[in-house]
Amino acid sequence: MNVESNRRDQLASTDRSPTAEDRSPTDTSKPSRRRRVTRRLLAVLLGLSPLICTEIVLRMAGWQPSAPRDPFIGFDHLEPLFVAAPGNSGVMVTNPLKTPEFFCFQSFPRAKPKGEFRIFCLGGSTVQGRPYGSETSLTAWLELSLQAGDERRDYRVVNCGGISYASYRLIPMMEEVLEYEPDLIIVCSGHNEFLEARTYEKLRNVSPVRVRLRRILRHVRAFQLAEQWFGDDEAGPAECLPGEVDALLDYRGGLAVYHRDDVWQSNVQRHYGWNLRSLAAHAKQASIPILFLLPVANLVDCPPFKSESSTDLTPEEARSFDSHWQASMEEGRSPGEQLKSIRAAVAIDPRHAGAQFRLAKAYQTLGRHAEAATCFLEARNQDICPLRMLDPMYELAEELLALESVPYLDLRTVIEAAEQGQLPGDRLMVDHVHPTVYGHQLIASKIHEKLVTIGWVGPPSADLERRRAKAFQQHLSSLGEPYFARGKAKLEGLRLWTQGRANKQRK
Incomplete structure (x- = not known):
């Protein structure tokens, strides 16, 4: 009896149509997704059609x-x-x-x-x-x-x-x-x-x-x-x-x-x-x-007309900037030493137009023209x-x-x-x-x-x-x-x- 019952179950399992759970996702998902995307595109185009038609008419009419x-x-x-x-x-x-x-x-x-x-x-x-x-x-x-x-x-x-x-x-x-x-x-x-x-x-x-x-x-x-x-x-x-x-x-x-x-x-x-x-x-x-x-x-050959320090400098940064700024103007220092000082000042406050211009001049003196050009432009852009x-x-x-x-x-x-x-x-x-x-x-x-x-x-x-x-x-x-x-x-x-x-x- 149990053998016959099991055999009937196997036959029924073999003959029945596959359910949605049995199907591979690749069987239907791609066509279904394409249909959804197509419907959405058509809906968008339909909604935009008055605008598109207006645009075409206006352009054709000059x-x-x-x-x-x-x-x-x-x-x-x-x-x-x-x-x-x-x-x-x-x-x-x-x-x-x-x-x-x-x-x-x-x-x-x-x-x-x-x-x-x-x-x-x-x-x-x-x-x-x-x-x-x-x-x-x-x-x-x-x-x-x-x-x-x-x-x-x-x-x-x-x-x-x-x-x-x-x-x-x-x-x-x-x-x-x-x-x-x-x-x-x-x-x-x-x-x-x-x-x-x-x-x-x-x-x-x-x-x-x-x-x-x-x-x-x-x-x-x-x-x-x-x-x-x-x-x-x-x-x-x-x-x-x-x-x-x-x-x-x-x-x-x-x-x-x-x-x-x-x-x-x-x-x-x-x-x-x-x-x-x-x-x-x-x-x-x-x-x-x-x-x-x-x-x-x-x-x-035209320095910025007005420079201002950034407002977000800490007191310590402001003192350090001033120190490097003054050092860059000391007489008797080599171009390389002046460059080092003014570059340190610009690193602290890159928005100081005067410092950018002085850095550009220091690069120019040393023949580093590409770096000088960048600083000349930034000096102009930061001019107050x-x-x-x-x-x-x-x-x-x-x-x-x-x-x-x-x-x-x-x-x-x-x-x-x-x-x-x-x-x-x-x-x-x-x-x-x-x-x-x-x-x-x-x-x-x-x-x-x-x-x-x-x-x-x-x-x-x-x-x-x-x-x-x-x-x-x-x-x-x-x-x-x-x-x-x-x-x-x-x-x-x-x-x-x-x-x-x-x-x-x-x-």
């Missing part, structure tokens, strides 16, 4: 967002840069209210003559040609270079360089010059971003992740459309600045106002990025080509009074302009190439940010080359070099000694300004 209003700052009153010349002559001239304190005198016909290629160059004092004038700035040399390369067209380059003008002050200027039939806009900006006081109070609690996400989404047409319809309250109400520059260093003791404030510095840089996008958007909306110039600065564009700003500009497909020319590479790969110093820079006259000529020649490469101007004549050199020399000879003497006098005043020794007093 829709471009209008240039937005600056959400960070506004101005209480703005005078136009150009006004009609007296006598109703049809000529536009620089507004007398803006010269000579901020701008140099320029003039051009309101109606563009037939065959003229008109360029407006916007920026700060580098564009203007300080400490000299527009006669020896990159705009003058660019006009001469273009004319030497192509006599069939008339080239006019209008200098719109304003003293201490930061990127946010160029946006109203851009809106104005677009009315004057430009064929090209050139923008050079980045050194003056820290000159005026702004609080950016509404930005202090904004998450960096949100900032990064918005930067990415601003390249999506549907997001741009939504932002245009519903507004951007990211920054809250704008601060109101005076119509003309009110630089901190314009006042006696202005240097004392500067202290280390990483949050403020980050917000200034963020505003700078917004301004670059806005300038590019204005040009794109008007279908006008735009070229950005990333400015160059003197790193080798940043009158030179910082590395994060260069990186931001390169990233944004690449994303916007906007061409740019890095003036650092122009000057460094002339310095045989070394960082810029006094040979081609008259002070912390202004190139020499020859430096301006080099820059203008490279801009001409860039415009030809892009295809915005035609190939130059075969004897461009000879014709350009002749035009440059003739123009230079026409200026006379008083012109350069005035420039040298302005340079001395500029140096006092950077030291916080201006005479103006706040009311």
